[in-house]
Amino acid sequence: MSDPPLIEVAxxxxxxxxxxxxxxxxxxSTNPGVTIVMGPNGAGKSFFLRxxxxxxxxxxxxxxxxxxxxxxxxxxxxxxxxxxxxxKRSVIENLKFASQATTxxxxxDNALSLARLKDKEHFxxxxxxxxxxxxxxxxxxLLREPKLLVLDEPTASLDPASVQIIEQLIQDFTGRGGxxxxxxxxxxxxxxLGSEIVFLHKGKVMEHSxxxxxxxxxxxxxxxxxxxxxxxx
Amino acid sequence: xxxxxFDDALTLIISADSDLIEILLLxxxxxxxxxxxxxxxxxxxxxxxxxxxxxxxxxxxxFLNAMMGLPPVVVGLFLYLILSRSGPLGILELLxxxxxxxxxxxxxxxPIVASLTYQVIEELNRxxxxxxxxxxxxxxxxxxxxxxxxxxxxxxxxxxxxxxAISEVGAVMIVGGNINHLTRIxxxxxxxxxxxxxxxxxxxxxxxxxxxxLLVNAIVMSIKTFAAEKxxx
Numbered sequence: 236m237s238d239p240p241l242i243e244v245a246x247x248x249x250x251x252x253x254x255x256x257x258x259x260x261x262x263x264s265t266n267p268g269v270t271i272v273m274g275p276n277g278a279g280k281s282f283f284l285r286x287x288x289x290x291x292x293x294x295x296x297x298x299x300x301x302x303x304x305x306x307x308x309x310x311x312x313x314x315x316x317x318x319x320x321x322x323k324r325s326v327i328e329n330l331k332f333a334s335q336a337t338t339x340x341x342x343x344d345n346a347l348s349l350a351r352l353k354d355k356e357h358f359x360x361x362x363x364x365x366x367x368x369x370x371x372x373x374x375x376x377l378l379r380e381p382k383l384l385v386l387d388e389p390t391a392s393l394d395p396a397s398v399q400i401i402e403q404l405i406q407d408f409t410g411r412g413g414x415x416x417x418x419x420x421x422x423x424x425x426x427x428l429g430s431e432i433v434f435l436h437k438g439k440v441m442e443h444s445x446x447x448x449x450x451x452x453x454x455x456x457x458x459x460x461x462x463x464x465x466x467x468x
Numbered sequence: 469x470x471x472x473x474f475d476d477a478l479t480l481i482i483s484a485d486s487d488l489i490e491i492l493l494l495x496x497x498x499x500x501x502x503x504x505x506x507x508x509x510x511x512x513x514x515x516x517x518x519x520x521x522x523x524x525x526x527x528x529x530x531f532l533n534a535m536m537g538l539p540p541v542v543v544g545l546f547l548y549l550i551l552s553r554s555g556p557l558g559i560l561e562l563l564x565x566x567x568x569x570x571x572x573x574x575x576x577x578x579p580i581v582a583s584l585t586y587q588v589i590e591e592l593n594r595x596x597x598x599x600x601x602x603x604x605x606x607x608x609x610x611x612x613x614x615x616x617x618x619x620x621x622x623x624x625x626x627x628x629x630x631x632x633a634i635s636e637v638g639a640v641m642i643v644g645g646n647i648n649h650l651t652r653i654x655x656x657x658x659x660x661x662x663x664x665x666x667x668x669x670x671x672x673x674x675x676x677x678x679x680x681x682l683l684v685n686a687i688v689m690s691i692k693t694f695a696a697e698k699x700x701x
Contacts, residue, residue, distance in 0.1 A: 288602065289601075290598055290601055290602065307601075308601050308602055308604055309604075310604055313602065313603075314598075314602045316598065316599075320595060320596065320598065320599040322596075322613065322617055323617040323618075323700050323701065324617065324700070332613070333603050359698055359699035359700050360699075361699040361700070362698075362699035379603070
């Protein structure tokens with residue numbers, strides 16, 4: 236019997252305050268790498284990710300990840316939010332709080348080194364720079380050893396060095412067999428990391444294709460306009 | 469007359485008058501005991517109210533807010549009826565003991581600390597909720613995390629409770645009886661000595677009471693400033 240699709244979304248709808256946020260989204264991803272979700276502001280990308288992670292209950296439809304129906308958050312998944320949420324504690328305490336009971340201290344030390352935060356382990360997390368905070372929350376998510384990493388614009392307004400470190404951490408994760416679903420507006424980054432692209436507009440999937448196909452030959456007018464930097468209404 | 473009373477009051481303080489020290493120590497014992505008990509009850513209660521959305525939650529919050537303005541003499545009267553020999557808990561023989569005074573103060577402080585804790589934790593919950601859901605943190609672990617991470621803000625709520633306890637007269641006068649060498653504390657002693665025209669002891673107690681209040685405030689403010697400088701607030 237073949238493995239179930241990694242992500243299977245069927246007729247997903249979300250309505251908040253009488254406004255349709257997501258409209259009958261259906262997609263199946265068997266691609267093990269990084270799925271980049273793109274689209275203009277207000278397309279519903281963040282809500283789509285929240286639904287995938289079980290943080291927002293959809294109005295209709297279903298989501299299956301690794302064959303399991305999503306009814307709430309799962310330990311198989313970890314999410315990084317656009318605005319880093321950090322406990323009012325030191326860097327190391329933030330990591331220990333989220334670690335599993337079985338996580339060894341040397342794993343934490345290794346994760347800190349990879350995120351280039353080893354020398355700041357005893358710093359209060361709130362005094363870190365924006366890039367360091369986002370590296371810390373990504374490291375914290377990775378320490379949970381998830382199978383799926385859900386990232387909502389983790390590199391928005393970060394310096395190039397932090398972006399590079401975060402991209403490296405993501406590539407290391409996918410190299411170990413992890414699946415990533417990642418919202419980004421950065422076309423260069425999407426080309427560097429993405430193996431497939433989901434393009435959302437007004438809560439609908441306008442395109443879902445291999446990254447090279449999407450960038451070389453976008454099918455929809457909306458995606459063409461988006462890639463040219465035009466305003467899409 | 470006023471200058472003489474001040475002179476005598478300062479002499480009592482400088483000479484560490486035995487009556488004054490006895491009253492002072494009992495006041496501190498009663499106030500800090502009631503604050504500790506009220507804190508242990510009210511802080512988890514305020515936190516649970518802030519992070520759980522159960523039926524009747526708003527009713528409990530409204531009730532707690534209303535109880536913040538509870539008239540101490542009414543609390544004293546009800547407690548007197550309950551603890552008096554013919555009352556339901558008369559068998560415990562607690563009336564006119566420091567324990568009865570502590571119970572009265574706990575009843576007065578719990579709504580203040582719980583209500584202020586609720587406000588502090590509700591704000592923190594808006595920041596942490598998605599993270600805790602995402603990490604699948606257990607409710608017990610979440611309660612401890614909220615209380616720990618809000619510890620510096622919660623010092624102010626304890627300070628408000630301490631202010632209420634140390635300055636309270638009506639309830640402790642009724643259930644304590646203001647008995648010399650047994651249940652006489654600073655506020656009840658001030659009331660008694662003033663009515664007897666013994667202004668020097670009343671003034672000396674007043675000066676000590678003010679000094680304690682200022683000292684506790686200064687310590688708490690210093691801790692909060694230190695925490696803010698370190699980035700833990």
